Amino acid sequence: MEFTLNEQQQMVEELAKDVAQNAIAPRVEEIEKAEHFPEDLVKLFAESGFVGISFPEEYGGMGMGHIEQAIILKELSRVSPSTGKMLDVMLLGLEAIDLYANHEQKVKYLAPCISGEQIVSFAFTEPETGSDPKMLKTNLKKQADGTYKLNGVKRFISNAAYAGPIVMFANEEGADGQTLCTGFVFDKFCKGYSISSPWEKIGYRGSEVYDIFMDDIIITEDQILGKHGDGFTQLLGTTAYGKLGFTAVFVGNMLGATDLAVKYCREKLHRGKSIAKFPTVQLRIAEQVTYAKTAELLLMHAADICDNNHFANDDVATMRYVQSFTAQAKGYAAEMAPKVCQMAVNSLGAYGVCDEYQVERFLRDAAIAPNIEGAGDIQKLIFGMFILK
Secondary structure (H helix, E strand, C coil), X not given: CCCCCCXXXXXXXHHHHHHHHHHHHHHHHHHHHCCCCCHHHHHHHHHCCCCCCCCCXXXXXXXXXXXXXXXHXXXXXXXXXXXXXXXXXXXXXXXXXHHHCCHXXXXXXXXXHHCCCCCCEEECCECCCECCHHHCCXXXXXXXXXXXXXXXXXXXXXXXCCCCEEEEEEEEECCCCCEEEEEEEEECCCCCEEECCXXXXXXXXXXXXXXXXXXXXXXXXXXXXXXXXXXXXXXXXHHHHHHHHHHHHHHHXXXXXXXXXXXXXXXXXXXXXXXXXXXXXXXXXXXXXXXXXXXXXXXXXXXXXXXXXXXXXXXXXXXXXXXXXXXXXXXXXXXHHHHHHHHHHHHCHHXXXXXXXXHHHXXXXXXXXXXXXXXXXXXXXXXXXXXXX
């Protein structure tokens, strides 16, 4: 089996490392403390091709694949997991539009986001129902003029405070009286759209999440993604690819913490000798690198499966296949990220919990990994069901 990146992928990796070290690293503190992610950095990501890396050239994308996408997210997160998460959530919304929007919708919504003019959001989770699509409370109600009124609340939505499109899912009543889950896209900050203050959280402080309140927002037929009732399938398809992005963020999180631990152990002296010569230190570092590299290999394997198994709207079998391997990678990375980062903190001893040494930031970010965009245990169940079938 070949694990070597091709020339194009190596170029993407070098560019991502360069942006991470020279544009992100000097501004980590600013990113962590700002109420908004610096929009000039979003522009830089767009100009560098990071936003459109895996999307069609027809709409301003780079036309590459999910391997390149994973490389970018991993390397940015290796310096700032908040930055990786911010970009990843943009890619999640763009995945939904790329997979399920028609040409006119892609021109209207996909192209401006890829160019960095707008920032997309993806809204599914709700206060009362979590991420159960069969229990959504957000509602689309058809009006006499053929439009729809949207009402409800979405929770923990990233990028909700930036102008741009939002992909959303809601329930509506079908012609036969059955409840349908429908996906649609509209512009944030339209009439009836409002947001909460950002949630205070332990990590990913540079990537804010909000509650979104919808009060009689008018949705028109040309904003519906695919057909009415396709929402559940669209959710599965979007998140099949979306799990990959979060895996890349978690992997970068682990690698970044390990980088700091290795640097400290090489430089820290005890009785005139580097502590890197101590067997206990070597064992701890070996474990960290092994866990992180295993997660990285699962990430690249899943990315390769994504790139070689494209699926259409009705190709549920291929979608389930892709979803299973991205779930495997995400479940493992989500479980290992807190463990690896805790080990990295311990490698620094008392210094590990001090802001100045930064490794504590990676641990705070990793603490969220098992609980976002699909709980870690659910990912294991998805992969387990696939194996047993």
